[in-house]
Amino acid sequence: xxxxxxxxxxxxxxxxxxxxxxxxxxxxxxxxxxxxxxxxxxxxxxxxxxxxxxxxxxxxxxxxxxxxxxxxxxxxxxxxxxxxxxxxxxxxxxxxxxxxxxxxxx
Amino acid sequence: xxxxxxxxxxxxxxxxxxxxxxxxxxxxxxxxxxxxxxxxxxxxxxxxxxxxxxxxxxxxxxxxxxxxxxxxxxxxxxxxxxxxxxxxxxxxxxxxxxxxxxxxxx
Numbered sequence: 648x649x650x651x652x653x654x655x656x657x658x659x660x661x662x663x664x665x666x667x668x669x670x671x672x673x674x675x676x677x678x679x680x681x682x683x684x685x686x687x688x689x690x691x692x693x694x695x696x697x698x699x700x701x702x703x704x705x706x707x708x709x710x711x712x713x714x715x716x717x718x719x720x721x722x723x724x725x726x727x728x729x730x731x732x733x734x735x736x737x738x739x740x741x742x743x744x745x746x747x748x749x750x751x752x753x
Numbered sequence: 754x755x756x757x758x759x760x761x762x763x764x765x766x767x768x769x770x771x772x773x774x775x776x777x778x779x780x781x782x783x784x785x786x787x788x789x790x791x792x793x794x795x796x797x798x799x800x801x802x803x804x805x806x807x808x809x810x811x812x813x814x815x816x817x818x819x820x821x822x823x824x825x826x827x828x829x830x831x832x833x834x835x836x837x838x839x840x841x842x843x844x845x846x847x848x849x850x851x852x853x854x855x856x857x858x859x
Binding site: 653741 | 754755756757758759765766768770771772801802803804805806807808809811817837841842843844845846847848849850851852853854855856857858859
């Protein structure tokens with residue numbers, strides 16, 4: 648397991664936090680598929696993900712247009728619909744421009 | 754367990770990702786203390802936190818000056834030093850300006 652590297656700002660972070668319903672209901676397979684598809688999108692830089700009671704996924708992107716293109720991608724649209732219908736009790740999405748970053752021990 | 758609410762942009766997110774060494778070594782108690790102290794700082798808006806293999810904590814702040822004041826706070830400085838010496842194998846910090854946000858099911 649590794650952390651995403653930092654990048655030269657400015658770039659963008661999409662901060663996705665969620666609370667899931669009990670049970671998998673196809674979530675794990677879809678999450679894996681979306682991570683594969685997302686990482687192949689133009690402008691994708693990296694991702695960090697953790698889940699305990701709350702799930703947090705932060706993906707990093709070159710610019711806003713790349714984020715909008717991924718949000719509109721067909722399979723991702725279907726996954727977003729299933730997410731609302733089946734997997735997530737609640738979620739938040741924040742799109743933020745990284746102004747500076749630093750790291751330790753990488 | 755709840756998610757932090759979203760806020761009226763612009764505001765700031767501090768995205769902290771980490772890989773820990775094995776064992777607690779006082780980490781849990783310190784993390785709890787820092788969450789208490791941080792949430793009492795001027796400009797603090799909220800926090801989301803999750804840990805599986807990777808740990809991700811995202812805290813939300815009114816502006817950059819509030820973030821810098823918390824980074825410079827005395828007990829927090831001591832915690833940061835212990836973090837490098839004892840708890841974290843590696844970490845990244847990204848400071849990002851939230852441009853827009855939305856939510857589902859909250």
